[in-house]
Amino acid sequence: MSNIPYILEERPDTGLNNSKLGVWIFLASEVMLFGGLFSAYVFLRIAAPEGDFGYWGSKLNVPMATFNTLLLITSSVTMVMSWASLKLEQFDKYKMYLGITILCGLAFLVVKYFEYTSKFDHGIYPSSSTFMGIYFTLTGLHVLHIIGGLLVLIFFWSKQSDKMWNEDKDLLANRIEITGLYWHFVDLVWIFLFPILYLL
Amino acid sequence: MAGNSKESIEHHIKIYINVFISLAVLTVVTVAVSYLEVSFIEAFFIAITVATIKGSLVLCYFMHLISERQAIIWLLVTTLVAFLILLFIPLISLTDQVGGW
Amino acid sequence: MTEILQYFGLPVGISSVSGRIDEIIVIVHYLMLVLFVGWGIFFIVSLIKFRESKNKKANYKGVESHYSSVLEGAVAVIEIVILFGFAFPIWAERVNDVPDSRDAEYIRVIAQQYAWNIHYPGADGIFGDTKVELVDEQDNPIGLDRNSEFGKDDFYTINQMHIPVDTKIRVDLSSKDVIHNFKLPELRVSQDAIPGMTIPVHFTATSTSKEFLETAVGTKREGKSLEIACAQLCGLGHYRMKGYLTIHEQEDYSAWLEEQAGYLEEEGDDWGDDDDWGDDDW
Amino acid sequence: MSNDHHHEENFIQKYVFSVDHKIIGLQYGITSLLFLLFGFMLMMLMRYQIAYPETVIPYFGEWLFAGSGGVMLPENYNTLGAMHGTIMIFLGVVPLAVGAFGNYLVPLQIGAPDMAFPKLNAASYWSYFVGGVVMMASFFTPEGAARSGWTSYPPLSIFESGQTMWLLGMVFLITSSLLGSMNIIVTIVQLRAPGLTWFRLPFFIWAQLVTSFLLILAFPPLESAAILQLMDRLVGTSFFLPSGLVYAGSPVEAYGSGSPLLWQHLFWFLAHPEVYVLILPAIGIVGEIIANNTRKPLWGYKSLVYAIGFLGFMSFIVWAHHMFLTGMGQSMSAFFQLTTMIISIPSVVVLTAFFISLWGGSIRFNTPMLFALSFLPMFGIGGLTGLPLGVAASDIFLHDTYYVIGHFHYVVAPGTIFALFAGIYYWFPKVTGKRMSETLGKLHFWPSLLFMNGVFMPMFIQGLAGLSRRMYDGGQQYAHASDVLHWNEFMTISAFCLGAAQIPFIVNLIISLAGQKSDDRNPWKSTTIEWSAPSPPLPHVNFDSSVEVNHGPYEYSVPGQDEDYCPQTSP
Numbered sequence A: 001m002s003n004i005p006y007i008l009e010e011r012p013d014t015g016l017n018n019s020k021l022g023v024w025i026f027l028a029s030e031v032m033l034f035g036g037l038f039s040a041y042v043f044l045r046i047a048a049p050e051g052d053f054g055y056w057g058s059k060l061n062v063p064m065a066t067f068n069t070l071l072l073i074t075s076s077v078t079m080v081m082s083w084a085s086l087k088l089e090q091f092d093k094y095k096m097y098l099g100i101t102i103l104c105g106l107a108f109l110v111v112k113y114f115e116y117t118s119k120f121d122h123g124i125y126p127s128s129s130t131f132m133g134i135y136f137t138l139t140g141l142h143v144l145h146i147i148g149g150l151l152v153l154i155f156f157w158s159k160q161s162d163k164m165w166n167e168d169k170d171l172l173a174n175r176i177e178i179t180g181l182y183w184h185f186v187d188l189v190w191i192f193l194f195p196i197l198y199l200l
Numbered sequence B: 001m002a003g004n005s006k007e008s009i010e011h012h013i014k015i016y017i018n019v020f021i022s023l024a025v026l027t028v029v030t031v032a033v034s035y036l037e038v039s040f041i042e043a044f045f046i047a048i049t050v051a052t053i054k055g056s057l058v059l060c061y062f063m064h065l066i067s068e069r070q071a072i073i074w075l076l077v078t079t080l081v082a083f084l085i086l087l088f089i090p091l092i093s094l095t096d097q098v099g100g101w
Numbered sequence C: 001m002t003e004i005l006q007y008f009g010l011p012v013g014i015s016s017v018s019g020r021i022d023e024i025i026v027i028v029h030y031l032m033l034v035l036f037v038g039w040g041i042f043f044i045v046s047l048i049k050f051r052e053s054k055n056k057k058a059n060y061k062g063v064e065s066h067y068s069s070v071l072e073g074a075v076a077v078i079e080i081v082i083l084f085g086f087a088f089p090i091w092a093e094r095v096n097d098v099p100d101s102r103d104a105e106y107i108r109v110i111a112q113q114y115a116w117n118i119h120y121p122g123a124d125g126i127f128g129d130t131k132v133e134l135v136d137e138q139d140n141p142i143g144l145d146r147n148s149e150f151g152k153d154d155f156y157t158i159n160q161m162h163i164p165v166d167t168k169i170r171v172d173l174s175s176k177d178v179i180h181n182f183k184l185p186e187l188r189v190s191q192d193a194i195p196g197m198t199i200p201v202h203f204t205a206t207s208t209s210k211e212f213l214e215t216a217v218g219t220k221r222e223g224k225s226l227e228i229a230c231a232q233l234c235g236l237g238h239y240r241m242k243g244y245l246t247i248h249e250q251e252d253y254s255a256w257l258e259e260q261a262g263y264l265e266e267e268g269d270d271w272g273d274d275d276d277w278g279d280d281d282w
Numbered sequence D: 001m002s003n004d005h006h007h008e009e010n011f012i013q014k015y016v017f018s019v020d021h022k023i024i025g026l027q028y029g030i031t032s033l034l035f036l037l038f039g040f041m042l043m044m045l046m047r048y049q050i051a052y053p054e055t056v057i058p059y060f061g062e063w064l065f066a067g068s069g070g071v072m073l074p075e076n077y078n079t080l081g082a083m084h085g086t087i088m089i090f091l092g093v094v095p096l097a098v099g100a101f102g103n104y105l106v107p108l109q110i111g112a113p114d115m116a117f118p119k120l121n122a123a124s125y126w127s128y129f130v131g132g133v134v135m136m137a138s139f140f141t142p143e144g145a146a147r148s149g150w151t152s153y154p155p156l157s158i159f160e161s162g163q164t165m166w167l168l169g170m171v172f173l174i175t176s177s178l179l180g181s182m183n184i185i186v187t188i189v190q191l192r193a194p195g196l197t198w199f200r201l202p203f204f205i206w207a208q209l210v211t212s213f214l215l216i217l218a219f220p221p222l223e224s225a226a227i228l229q230l231m232d233r234l235v236g237t238s239f240f241l242p243s244g245l246v247y248a249g250s251p252v253e254a255y256g257s258g259s260p261l262l263w264q265h266l267f268w269f270l271a272h273p274e275v276y277v278l279i280l281p282a283i284g285i286v287g288e289i290i291a292n293n294t295r296k297p298l299w300g301y302k303s304l305v306y307a308i309g310f311l312g313f314m315s316f317i318v319w320a321h322h323m324f325l326t327g328m329g330q331s332m333s334a335f336f337q338l339t340t341m342i343i344s345i346p347s348v349v350v351l352t353a354f355f356i357s358l359w360g361g362s363i364r365f366n367t368p369m370l371f372a373l374s375f376l377p378m379f380g381i382g383g384l385t386g387l388p389l390g391v392a393a394s395d396i397f398l399h400d401t402y403y404v405i406g407h408f409h410y411v412v413a414p415g416t417i418f419a420l421f422a423g424i425y426y427w428f429p430k431v432t433g434k435r436m437s438e439t440l441g442k443l444h445f446w447p448s449l450l451f452m453n454g455v456f457m458p459m460f461i462q463g464l465a466g467l468s469r470r471m472y473d474g475g476q477q478y479a480h481a482s483d484v485l486h487w488n489e490f491m492t493i494s495a496f497c498l499g500a501a502q503i504p505f506i507v508n509l510i511i512s513l514a515g516q517k518s519d520d521r522n523p524w525k526s527t528t529i530e531w532s533a534p535s536p537p538l539p540h541v542n543f544d545s546s547v548e549v550n551h552g553p554y555e556y557s558v559p560g561q562d563e564d565y566c567p568q569t570s571p
């Protein structure tokens, strides 16, 4: 398989390498995936009785979500820093930043866990209202994306990365850039989820 | 992305930190605004504007879109158009209905 | 020009819009026919003329003129004319000119698996309230509140719709459970009944059931009167969700209304449970 | 073989969990043909029931419908209908057209060694496989398979049984399509051989590119819709349930405030582009075969490319023409009628270009060409009958009648399926190094053409008479259908004959596989790049020499040359 061209180097006339283009196309489809749900949210909100969404929305925990937003933003910046460290050939810094990213991601999940359980404790379930339904669906899908991303991040934080660092530095940098694009996208989704679910 | 020399990366790192600070500030702003007594429409526009600014920052700087190839930009523009179609046309059908809900 | 469609099975149209709907069906089919025959001839001629055994060497350039763009433009223009000249006006009338209760016979139709409930407002011309809590499939399938202000004289039938001829009818369509489609094929009326929504439909019948049956004499359809079809998959009984439509002369219709009002007085609250659900076993 | 790892692949690695695009293409091809056959069988049971309602089904009835003494019940009929539609579209045609033809031919036609992401490619196949298994398994669950139509309109789909498995299966199938089309786009953009500029790409590649974009942008919303419907079914939300429903005599316990129309929007936002996903690869195949067998370039190559690009874009804004009767107001319906008419223009452009391509050719009537040629009028009929459906005023009467069934079967069955047959006959020598029998091919073609029309032509008459689709008893209840019911038997017999007409095809496949291998790399004397590779192409690298492209895709009968074709790779 190694004879597939442009895995790392850029194709001159398109200026892209395969994985870069691939991940952006993947993100385009993710935009449409969340787009379908956003569209559902807006549609249902307008079709719902006046004030229904606002009333249920006010039951959410804004401080927790704000904290989560900050966590994700932090994880995003450390993600890009870890990539930059690789480019600067500072492998230890790379590991440190990636580690912080992973910790932020895990912390996000923990906070989310407490948010969910506190809702369940108050007898609030997805079936409690249309708002709660879409809230759990959107955030649930987002959490799945975080978990998926974390698995990849942990893989690149493990011993595996040392091996790759020694064998093919460019490949590692490329993989981290790709993973980073995905991770930033997950952050981006949250940036929109946060106001429409918690603040409006 | 363009310019992978050491200096440019170091320059980038400064940008990343600045973007991070702006994102954090904007998050606080948007939460603060939500505690103000404004009408829904106003709140809506503020929240969406702030979110869009934050989103653009992430896209442009963290995801390097600002220096990305045209092909990627066009891909995303197409996607955005499709997304907006998906978002708005069903809404129009809510208002342009015979009879009511 | 619309008669031709009858040879292709289209039922006789007996409403004020059926003429125009048939007309547009025919016009579009003529357009299709012209395109198909035109290209068909070209197709066959080229196949015969340029078969390998006759034409050994192909011509690299092929057709060099660009008349085909003219053809494509013409198709576009005709389509636009069809839309603006015929389709849009019909639709505008369909959705914008909904008559209100003063100008029309006002009837509600509530679809359910697998029957049509037809709700008449009674002498006062205003519908009583209906409530989900009151729904009882046996005694009160539409959940009519007899104690509400206008509900006393309301009556409803199951699968039996009666309307007067040459009068504007307004039907408010809704559904109790899933999506159905209220279709009166001969009147060229069709509208989805969507749960959670009330959608108005309006039409004017131009001949009575009796007259219609006369046109059917001698065909396979002889003796079979008008029906309400359900044209949207709504479950296992979709295929047998059929109602009956009777179009009366104005006097007969009034008489029918009075008859129903009479039943209401006789039977009081239990009214309505002996209606027939169609002639097939349930 | 790549030179850095020399290990021998064992059978499993080579043929089951392969990452070679050719093997994956074949896996896709075989699986999807089997599903097509299966979908066809489901349909034959339905057709029997339509023609002879509520009679015991011979041979199979006692076995399949044991509970009712061999008679099909309404729930069986609805299940068969929904699963026929789903299987044909999502498990049959799309995997065959995009998964098999796309996978096998895209790298070959652009002179690449493999797809850009071979592992992803395998993942795509296996996700499809799992989706297929879930769909098949649903027949054997206590709930049975889905029975709310392939459109799965709620609230019915939420109350009816069997839907959960269908939704799960769809999630896998959508994921598979996303992975596959991502791969195809990157491959086309990145791995074109040196010299293969955009306007030297074969038309088939353009068709695959546009198709993949449609899949990328249109499929995910259905995935989200499927998630929402799963939530409604499993967790008790009410995204698609409005308040105040009474189902089977008792009020529905749900929060309410949802909307059945939301599903329709999300579904058709996918499903309209989806129909172009069905037709575009077919158009691409037909284009290739016509150019090859007329021995002249495709007429208006560039306008063809622009036309399908425009078609792809427009397909995102026509979806509500499936929803005219949901109570749509004037501006919505006007908008969607207009876009629907506009989208018919590029189709006319494509067909016109194909017709004009015939003029001046030296037409060879071999089996692939026969199928490709018959595609034109058959797609023509299907496309033209889309017009009265796209005009809302006539759709009032025609909506959800057999006219619609006739319309789209003409485009998918004698349209797409014929084009796919043509493709199989055409590329079989490349895939196996052997040729298929022409006699058996013609024995397959003529009866198929005849009986296809026998099944579908009467549908227009039935539809004009107002006969509704999805009728368990074939419409016997209704008076307005009584004039046209006698057609049912004729159509059913045609369908069975159509089935019999496939036997030569299957026989042909089998005996040709057993046949003699030939060394001729390019039996059709074609110009495109795949024909310069050995047959079958080498594992993992495809070509035995480096590929460089110097010519456009259809340089046939170039004036002044001795040979009547000039391969893209010739100097």
Ligand code: HEA
Binding pocket: C035, C036, C037, C038, C039, C040, C041, C043, D151, D275, D276, D278, D279, D321, D322, D340, D341, D343, D344, D345, D347, D348, D351, D376, D377, D378, D379, D380, D381, D382, D383, D384, D386, D387, D389, D390, D391, D395, D398, D399, D400, D404, D407, D408, D411, D412, D416
């Ligand atoms: C491959 C699939 C495919 C294709 C290509 C099309 C193409 C088109 N379709 Fe079709 N359609 C379906 C598959 C397809 N459709 C399916 C599956 C459904 C039903 C779904 C369901 O409800 O279950 C459906 C339903 C459907 C409806 C909804 C009907 C209803 O439910 O009431 C409408 C309405 O506008 C419509 C319109 C069109 C139009 C205008 C085109 C146009 O793109 C067509 C343009 C083509 C032409 C105009 C032909 C041009 C040809 C010539 C000019 C030459 C002809 C002459 C010779 C060859 C000799 N289609």
Ligand code: HEA
Binding pocket: D033, D034, D036, D037, D040, D043, D046, D047, D081, D082, D084, D085, D086, D088, D089, D093, D148, D149, D150, D151, D278, D405, D409, D412, D413, D414, D417, D455, D469, D470, D471, D495, D498, D502, D505, D506, D509
């Ligand atoms: C791609 C899509 C596709 C295809 C190809 C077909 C093909 C056929 N369909 Fe289908 N059909 C649908 C999609 C399709 N259909 C959909 C979406 C619906 C609506 C469902 C709903 O209501 O929800 C429908 C509904 C539908 C109905 C209406 C049911 C109803 O409303 O109650 C009918 C009725 O006659 C029918 C008949 C047929 C027939 C006779 C064929 C024939 O053309 C079949 C021809 C098939 C072949 C010729 C197969 C060839 C393959 C092989 C021979 C394989 C060889 C195998 C190996 C070598 C291993 N179909």
Ligand code: CUA
Binding pocket: C112, C113, C114, C179, C180, C181, C230, C231, C232, C233, C234, C235, C237, C238, C239, C241
């Ligand atoms: Cu009610 Cu079909």
Ligand SMILES: [Cu+2]
Binding pocket: D271, D272, D275, D318, D319, D321, D322
């Ligand atoms: Cu469509």
